[in-house]
Amino acid sequence: MNKALIIKLIGGLYTFKDLYTKEIYEGYAKGKFRMVRVEKDSSFNKNITKKTKKDVKNIILSPKVGDYISYTFESNQYMITEVLERKNELSRPDISNIDQVLLVFSAIRPDFSFNLLDKFLVILESNHLKPVLIVSKIDLIDEPTLLELKKNLSYYASYMDIHFVNSKARIGLDTLEHIFKDQITVLAGQTGVGKSTLMNALIPELSLKTQEISDALGRGKHTTRHSELYAFGGGYIADTPGFSKIEFSFYDEKLLKDYFVDFKEISHECRFGSKCLHMSEPDCMVKSYVTNGSILRSRYESYVSFMNELKTKKEKY
């Protein structure tokens, strides 16, 4: 069976790249699809999977960009015949099997927010997505302010890669390229932080393409249903502006503690172990570490604010 990765979807026409031959084909999807459960075949490339006997899962509506599929060539056209089980998926942008999310935060305009960073990290962790932090617009702040920001961010360095860039002058981008290898990457960040500028700086031909697509469709690209993965740095990067609106995808505030990976790491030291909510429990090591400075105070402040936010949400429903 031919296996491929869907790299583009525009007006019902899929573009997919064969995983073995690397050839690119265009084709359609017909009818409803069932997601096929797969198991990793270690003798091949990590993306190549094989079907198991117990296969069918929920019916899914349609294949999307990022899906691994099987296809055939029938009556002179390529057809998608099955969709392999998704590792994860986003609906805005509409992409599946994402390996990592580039969290773009500007040093200024808008100001850097540790609370928002912590929120993104919780959301990514709860969706099994790996974060990489990109701090943009470093040219717009003075040296001491940048040093202070770097110092505060160093706490996060053991949990994710952090890069500092000036996308306008293409400074700091060279160290970025290796992070895309073998990954499907999506960008995320508040509006105005510089996601599009970064994308265009990384992939110069992209701004041109964006214009072509807008012209062809007679409307802004991001109001259309176009999404695409670009081969870049040995992996793929989604050309969407990424996601900027963020909400927790869970409702139970008791889950929050597991998505603060630095808290989770030491929770076995709390008197109530993994059950400790690190709020008013006695002998809570998270709180002790905050007091002695081993845990960043702003991390704990974010935690408490998210706890309250989740509780309020729950009471409303």
Ligand SMILES: Nc1nc2c(ncn2[C@@H]2O[C@H](COP(=O)(O)OP(=O)(O)OP(=O)(O)O)[C@@H](O)[C@H]2O)c(=O)[nH]1
């Ligand atoms: N000086 C400087 N300006 C930047 C940098 N990155 C982005 N900008 C500017 O910041 C503004 C916003 O950048 P965009 O790339 O449109 O931001 P975005 O995140 O795509 O915004 P949305 O499309 O609203 O989500 C633009 O005026 C960019 O020129 C940078 O590294 N340095």
Ligand SMILES: [Zn+2]
């Ligand atoms: Zn605790």
